[in-house]
Amino acid sequence: MKNKFNLILAFLAFLSSFGFATTVKINGTAETYRGAEAELVVYEDFFSLKERVLTSAPIDANGKFALQADIASIAKAFIRIDNVASSIYLEPGNVYTLIIPAITPGKEVQGALNFINHQMISSKPGTLNNSIQLFNRKYDQFLEDHYSLIITKAAKPKIEEFKSKMGKEYDSQPDQFLKQYVTYSIASLSQLAFSSKKALFRNYINEKPVLYNNPEYISFIKEFYANHLLLLSQSSKGAYLMDMINNKDYTAIITLYKFDTTLANPQLRELILIKGLQEAYNMKSVKKPSVAYLLKQVAEKTTYPKHKVIAENLLWSLSRFEQGQKAPEFELTDVNGQTITLDKLKGKYVYLNFWATWCTSCVNDLKIMKALQEKYKQNIVFVSVSLDKNMVDYQNFLKKNPMNNWQFAHYSSDKKIINDYAARGLPIYYLISPDGRFIEAPASPPSENVEVKFQALTKSQEKRVRVGEN
Numbered sequence: 001m002k003n004k005f006n007l008i009l010a011f012l013a014f015l016s017s018f019g020f021a022t023t024v025k026i027n028g029t030a031e032t033y034r035g036a037e038a039e040l041v042v043y044e045d046f047f048s049l050k051e052r053v054l055t056s057a058p059i060d061a062n063g064k065f066a067l068q069a070d071i072a073s074i075a076k077a078f079i080r081i082d083n084v085a086s087s088i089y090l091e092p093g094n095v096y097t098l099i100i101p102a103i104t105p106g107k108e109v110q111g112a113l114n115f116i117n118h119q120m121i122s123s124k125p126g127t128l129n130n131s132i133q134l135f136n137r138k139y140d141q142f143l144e145d146h147y148s149l150i151i152t153k154a155a156k157p158k159i160e161e162f163k164s165k166m167g168k169e170y171d172s173q174p175d176q177f178l179k180q181y182v183t184y185s186i187a188s189l190s191q192l193a194f195s196s197k198k199a200l201f202r203n204y205i206n207e208k209p210v211l212y213n214n215p216e217y218i219s220f221i222k223e224f225y226a227n228h229l230l231l232l233s234q235s236s237k238g239a240y241l242m243d244m245i246n247n248k249d250y251t252a253i254i255t256l257y258k259f260d261t262t263l264a265n266p267q268l269r270e271l272i273l274i275k276g277l278q279e280a281y282n283m284k285s286v287k288k289p290s291v292a293y294l295l296k297q298v299a300e301k302t303t304y305p306k307h308k309v310i311a312e313n314l315l316w317s318l319s320r321f322e323q324g325q326k327a328p329e330f331e332l333t334d335v336n337g338q339t340i341t342l343d344k345l346k347g348k349y350v351y352l353n354f355w356a357t358w359c360t361s362c363v364n365d366l367k368i369m370k371a372l373q374e375k376y377k378q379n380i381v382f383v384s385v386s387l388d389k390n391m392v393d394y395q396n397f398l399k400k401n402p403m404n405n406w407q408f409a410h411y412s413s414d415k416k417i418i419n420d421y422a423a424r425g426l427p428i429y430y431l432i433s434p435d436g437r438f439i440e441a442p443a444s445p446p447s448e449n450v451e452v453k454f455q456a457l458t459k460s461q462e463k464r465v466r467v468g469e470n
Contacts, residue, residue: 020072021070021071021072021092022070022071022072022092022093023068023069023070023092023093024068024069024070024071024090024091024092024093024094024095024096025066025067025068025094025095025096026040026066026067026068026079026088026095026096026097026098027064027066027095027096027097027098028064028065028066028067028079028097028098028099028100028118029063029064029065029098029099029100030059030063030065030081030099030100031062031063032063032100032101032102033059033063033081033082033084033100034059034060034061034062034063035058035059035061036058036059036081036082037056037057037058037059037081037415038056038057038058038059038065038067038079038080038081038100039053039055039056039079039080039081040053040054040055040056040067040069040077040078040079041053041054041077041078041079041080041085042054042075042076042077042090043076044309044313045212045306045309045310045313046212046215046218046219047218047222047274047275047278047310047313047314048278048310048313048314048316048317049317050313050316050317051419054067054069054071054077055067055068055069059081067079069090071090071092072092073092073213074089074090074091074092074128074177074213075089075090075213076088076089076090076213076215077089077090078115079100079118080113081100082389083108083110083111083112083113083114083389084100084103084113084114084115084116085113085114085115085116086100086115086116086117086118087115088118088129089128089129089132089177091128094123094124095122095123095124096120096122096123096129097120097121097122097123098118098119098120098121099118099119099121100116100118101116101117101118101119103116104116110356110358110359110426111356111359111387111424111425111426112424112425113424117133120133128175128177128178131173131175131178132178132181135166135170135178135181135182135185138166139185139189142158142162142189143189146158146159150189150192150193153193153194155193156190156193156195159186159189159190159193159195162186162189163186163190166182166186170182177214180211180214180216180217181214181215181216183204183216184204184211184214184216184217184219184220185216187200187203187204187216187220188216188219188220188223191220191223191224197224200224201224201262204220204224205221205224205262205268207265210265210267210268210271212306221268221271221272222275225272225275225276227279228272228275228276229241229273229275229276229277229279229280230279230280230283232256232257232260232276237256237259238256241253241256242283242285242286244256245277245280245286245287245290245291245294246286246287246290247290248290248293248294248297250294250297250298250301253273253294254269254270254273257269257272257273267304270298270302270304270307271304271307271310273298274295274298274307274310274311274314277291277294277295277298277314278314278318281318288318288319288322291318292315292318292319295311295312295314295315296311296315298311299311299312299315321422321438321441321442322438322441323437323438323439323440323441324437324438325437325438325441326436326437326438327342327350327430327432327436327437327438327441328342328417328420328421329341329342329343330342330414330416330417330420331413331414332383332385332409332410332411332413332414332417333409333410333413334407334408334409335395335398335408335409340383340407340409342432342436343436345381345383346434346435346436347434348379348380348381348434349379349380349381349431349432349433349434349439349457350380350381350383350430350431350432351380351381351382351383351429351430351431351432351443351450351454352383352385352421352429352430352431352432353365353369353382353383353384353385353427353428353429353430353445354384354385354386354387354411354418354421354423354426354427354428354429355384355385355386355387355426355427356386356387356388356394356426357386357388357393357394357397358388358393359426359427361426361427361445361447362426362427364447365427365445365446365447366384366401366403368446368447369382369384369406369446370403370405372446372450372451372454373405373406374405376454376458377405377406379454379457379458380454380457380458381406381407382406382407383406383407383409384403384406384407384408384409385408385409385410385411385417385423386408386409386410386411387411387418387423387426388410391410391412394410411423427445428442429442429443429444429445429450430442430443431443431450431453439453439457440453
């Protein structure tokens with residue numbers, strides 16, 4: 001019977017590898033968020049954390065919304081509404097009925113994405129989400145009860161006891177994803193308690209499959225191989241590793257990685273190399289273009305489809321705000337009902353900022369910007385985007401503090417601008433060239449003497465004009 005069950009699991013895994021998707025449906029209630037938009041979002045991978053919006057739907061006057069998307073395998077997703085999100089594990093073919101509650105008063109962090117727990121009313125046919133939430137509560141309670149032992153490296157007996165107890169509860173579970181989730185959560189716990197690297201490798205990595213879609217596995221692997229590339233470069237074998245990277249010698253690097261006995265599995269070896277290149281990108285001793293080239297090499301040469309996705313996503317996430325990269329287009333409606341697009345602003349420098357009325361430093365910066373805008377308005381366009389959750393707060397602020405000498409808009413007219421510009425922590429600024437490319441991202445705020453940069457840009461532009469006239 002067990003063999004038959006394993007054959008079924010293998011067949012399902014085979015099908016999912018070919019991307020056969022089935023529909024998942026979510027029927028939600030979010031009374032606090034009437035009139036807002038609910039988005040169903042996944043990470044394309046757990047290394048770049050590049051987001052993909054599967055679908056979205058408005059929340060009606062009764063606080064109801066319905067989301068529907070096709071997925072090929074179990075995926076960790078989150079339902080995002082404004083600055084609130086709730087994690088959910090999607091299983092192909094399932095129908096979920098749930099409630100998204102309001103944030104507990106006093107717990108909301110302004111300018112950040114606030115994760116809250118939803119209430120699952122029903123989940124047909126599976127109960128994966130309820131099982132994970134129940135395990136997470138047990139896990140969190142264990143951490144709370146034994147934190148002092150863990151940080152003093154004295155928690156091993158307690159961890160073994162907890163591991164044994166969870167094993168009895170979950171080893172007989174037919175859901176492989178849940179079992180692996182529990183296994184690698186405990187693995188991370190053991191790692192936190194400074195367990196032997198050899199024991200961790202033997203128990204959780206050696207001859208084990210690579211679980212790309214299980215966040216607890218990826219979290220454990222990331223920590224186990226933390227700073228792997230840097231540590232290798234400091235060893236006698238890896239003394240020339242940084243030179244290999246800067247010289248773009250992919251073959252030499254992957255050959256060097258083969259000497260690591262914990263990376264005998266070629267699939268895992270390549271994944272850890274990708275992770276290492278991600279960590280190397282911002283090292284002072286490494287040339288960024290060389291890392292980008294090597295990631296492209298991985299994407300082109302790999303025989304593992306998921307590695308191609310991860311490498312390409314890392315290329316995007318690491319370089320998206322680099323100088324010279326094209327700034328994302330946007331289409332906003334300003335306070336006067338006029339459309340603002342980046343394309344319409346071409347020909348002038350753009351100083352784009354994100355702010356909110358509750359952000360004290362944002363409001364203080366606006367006062368400085370008023371003088372800067374007056375001084376540099378011939379060469380630089382100022383665009384200020386409010387991230388106030390309630391548009392009325394933004395409108396009332398502008399009525400009390402008239403600043404009509406430059407362009408103000410609310411994010412609600414183009415909600416994707418928040419993710420496109422990673423505008424979560426406020427204030428944040430971007431300086432964009434006349435041809436729509438980043439000069440500085442993020443740029444200096446007005447309170448940190450951004451005028452020096454403005455002066456340099458203005459002089460450079462004036463010099464080009466004079467040369468053109470001659």
